[in-house]
Amino acid sequence: MSKLTLFRMSGLVINRELTLAMRRRADVLTTLIFFVMVVSLFPLAIGSELDILRKIAPGVVWVAALLASMLSLGRMFSADYLDGTLEQMMLVPQSLSMLVLSKIIAHWMMSGLPLVLIAPVLGLQFDMSAGALLVLIAALLLGTPVLSMIGAVGAALTLGLRGGGVLVSLLVLPLCIPVLIFGTGAVDAVTSGMSAAANLSLLGAFLLVSLLFTPWIAAQALRISME
Amino acid sequence: MAINWFKYAAPSTFYGLAGKLIPWLAWPAAILFCAGMYIGFFVAPTDAVQSEAYRIIFIHVPASILSMFVYLIMAGYAALGLIFNTRLSSMMASALAPTGALFAFISLWTGALWGKPMWGAWWVWDARLTSELILLFLYLGFISLHASIEDPRRADRASALLAIVGSVNVPIIYFSVKWWNTLHQGSTVKLSGTSMHIAMQHAMFTMLAAMWLYVIAISLARVRSIILERERSTQWVAELAEVKQ
Numbered sequence: 001m002s003k004l005t006l007f008r009m010s011g012l013v014i015n016r017e018l019t020l021a022m023r024r025r026a027d028v029l030t031t032l033i034f035f036v037m038v039v040s041l042f043p044l045a046i047g048s049e050l051d052i053l054r055k056i057a058p059g060v061v062w063v064a065a066l067l068a069s070m071l072s073l074g075r076m077f078s079a080d081y082l083d084g085t086l087e088q089m090m091l092v093p094q095s096l097s098m099l100v101l102s103k104i105i106a107h108w109m110m111s112g113l114p115l116v117l118i119a120p121v122l123g124l125q126f127d128m129s130a131g132a133l134l135v136l137i138a139a140l141l142l143g144t145p146v147l148s149m150i151g152a153v154g155a156a157l158t159l160g161l162r163g164g165g166v167l168v169s170l171l172v173l174p175l176c177i178p179v180l181i182f183g184t185g186a187v188d189a190v191t192s193g194m195s196a197a198a199n200l201s202l203l204g205a206f207l208l209v210s211l212l213f214t215p216w217i218a219a220q221a222l223r224i225s226m227e
Numbered sequence: 228m229a230i231n232w233f234k235y236a237a238p239s240t241f242y243g244l245a246g247k248l249i250p251w252l253a254w255p256a257a258i259l260f261c262a263g264m265y266i267g268f269f270v271a272p273t274d275a276v277q278s279e280a281y282r283i284i285f286i287h288v289p290a291s292i293l294s295m296f297v298y299l300i301m302a303g304y305a306a307l308g309l310i311f312n313t314r315l316s317s318m319m320a321s322a323l324a325p326t327g328a329l330f331a332f333i334s335l336w337t338g339a340l341w342g343k344p345m346w347g348a349w350w351v352w353d354a355r356l357t358s359e360l361i362l363l364f365l366y367l368g369f370i371s372l373h374a375s376i377e378d379p380r381r382a383d384r385a386s387a388l389l390a391i392v393g394s395v396n397v398p399i400i401y402f403s404v405k406w407w408n409t410l411h412q413g414s415t416v417k418l419s420g421t422s423m424h425i426a427m428q429h430a431m432f433t434m435l436a437a438m439w440l441y442v443i444a445i446s447l448a449r450v451r452s453i454i455l456e457r458e459r460s461t462q463w464v465a466e467l468a469e470v471k472q
Contacts, residue, residue, distance in 0.1 A: 153392060157385045161375050170371055171389060174364040175396050178403035185407060202403075217392060224384040 009094045010102040017106030020079075027075060032114045035068040039122045050127045057126035058136055058187035062180050065115050065144060070169045072111040073151040076103060077159050077222070090226060100222065101215040104145075104152045112144035132187050135196045139186040142203040143179045149214040150175050156221035179206060238315050238454045239463045245447040252447070256440035263433035271426040280344045287337040289435040290330045293442055294362060295397075297327035301369070302394035305387035315450075317383035318457070320390065321373055322450040326442055328366035334359055354405040361400050365393045379457055 004012075021028055042060045043053055080086040089099055119140055123133045154172035158164040186199035235241045267285035274281040301323040308317030338356060339349045350356065369386050376382035458464050465471075 153388075157372060157389060158375075163375065167371060167375055170364075171368040174361050174368060174400070175392065177361060178396075178399050181403045181407040217388065221385065221388055224381060224388065227381070 004094060006094055006098050009092070010098055010105075013089075013099055013102035014106045014109075017103060018109065021106070021110045027072070028110050028114065031068050031072045031111050032118060034071055035064050035115050036118065036122065038064040038067060040125070043125070053126045054128060054191070057123060057128050058132075058139075058184040060126070061119055061122060061136065061140075062143075062183045065112075065119075065140065066147060066173065066176055066180060068115060069111055069144065069147045069151060070172065072107070073155045073168050073172070074165045076107050076152060076155045078155075078164075081159055081226075086222070087226065090222065096219040096222065097215040100152060100156075100218045101211075104148050104215065104218075107152070108145050108148040112140075112148055116140045116144060128187075129191070132190050135190045135200070136187050138200060139183045139196075139203060142200060142207050143183040146179050146203070146206050146210050147176055149210040149218075150179075152218040153214055153221055156218045156225060159222065159225040179203065182206075236313055236315055238318065238458055239461070241315055242451055242454050242467075245451050249444050249447050252440045252444035256437050256444055259433050259437035259440065263430050263437055266426060266433060267430035271430050272424055280341060283337050283341045285430050285434045287334060287341060288431055289438045290337065291334040291359065292435065293438050294327055294330035294334050294359065297323055297330060297442060298362060298366065298390075298397065299394060301327060302390040305383075305390040309384055309387040309391070314383075314457075315454075317387060318450050318453045319446065320387065321383070322446045322453055323442075324366055324370050324373070325449070326445055328363060328370060330438075330442075331359060331363040331366055335363065354401070354407075357404045358397075358401045361404070362397065365397070369393070 039060055042056065046052060046056065077086060080089065090096060092099065116137060119136060120133050123136055128136065151168070151172050154168040154175075157171065158168045161167060182199045182202045186196040186203065189196045189199055235244050263285060267282055271282070271285075273279055301320050304316045304323065305320040307313060308315075308320060335356070338359070342351060343349050369390055372389055373382045373386040376385055455464060455470075
């Protein structure tokens with residue numbers, strides 16, 4: 001039997017998560033529909049003046065993305081926890097952090113990436129310019145993985161708790177505020193004629209820092225929750 | 228003679244020590260509080276710009292300082308508990324959390340009371356206000372995570388991890404809110420003059436000392452309750468004079 005390398009394991013886990021998700025497409029779709037709905041509610045509530053809509057568009061999209069990513073966090077570990085798979089995964093000799101990272105990547109591909117892809121359409125509803133849309137997508141591409149990663153820590157900490165869904169939002173949302181600020185800031189910078197480079201660089205920095213630390217922290221949290 | 232530095236790391240010995248310390252902290256806290264209030268209200272002069280309304284800073288500033296300090300101390304205790312597996316450190320962390328949240332709330336509330344006459348608004352999306360609000364959220368997250376896990380060991384460790392992540396995030400949040408604020412609008416808040424009257428300084432530092440002592444006293448009192456609750460099935464608790472009655 002060949003030895004399971006780290007990257008091969010990572011590939012296997014991602015593959016497994018995606019297969020599972022494809023068997024239950026409704027889960028992925030509900031998150032996406034929720035995102036579209038929340039964004040569509042704002043013009044109804046605030047009014048349809050294009051000037052206002054253009055101004056609030058990045059904020060609305062980001063807040064909706066934040067809420068939508070909270071919605072799917074519960075699923076990151078709980079199904080595997082309930083049927084005992086997670087326990088078996090933790091016995092694997094390979095690094096648990098890497099395993100968690102693979103799960104995070106898979107989670108992002110199913111909850112973050114669809115939001116990024118649909119966001120331009122929603123942006124058009126808010127009459128955003130092409131340049132602003134491009135920056136919005138770039139910011140979302142950099143920022144939504146961070147949401148998944150911070151969310152993984154929260155999901156691991158609240159594993160198996162009653163009312164874990166609400167609790168995880170309570171824990172994770174304050175920690176996501178910097179991403180929200182710079183994500184919307186990037187678009188605001190472009191619409192007001194400045195360069196979005198500073199905001200995007202900071203988002204990239206958040207991405208790198210969380211890539212480095214959050215899988216390990218989430219792995220520790222899983223160990224705490226599973227003992 | 229060898230000193231056992233870790234003698235008071237055990238809840239059973241610390242319980243007695245904390246009980247003895249509390250009066251020595253609580254009474255000075257009360258006296259300093261009264262003294263600080265007296266200086267603040269009767270000795271300190273009326274401010275040239277803000278007239279009488281400025282006097283709320285004697286509560287507001289110490290409360291804000293402490294709300295931030297207490298979070299760091301709490302995270303420090305939580306980290307100690309997580310790393311060295313000391314029960315008492317985790318208990319101290321959970322004893323400090325409600326006090327920290329209270330101070331964050333007082334700081335926001337008094338800030339709003341001061342903001343209304345000064346800025347004409349109860350709330351301004353200033354960097355400092357916003358980050359204080361987020362700090363309150365972090366406290367509430369810590370408390371509710373701890374409360375929703377039934378096994379106390381797991382609760383301690385999980386919330387410790389959250390507190391550590393939170394304390395790393397606090398500066399990031401602070402600076403991001405600050406930059407966000409400067410990006411959107413010029414700072415609306417400027418403290419009127421940095422040269423404070425000496426009596427104002429006295430009042431503020433007296434109040435700060437009083438609140439520090441209060442924090443230590445109240446968290447010791449709370450940790451005593453936590454110790455009793457967690458160790459209720461042990462022999463030494465059963466032998467305590469106050470339990471036997």
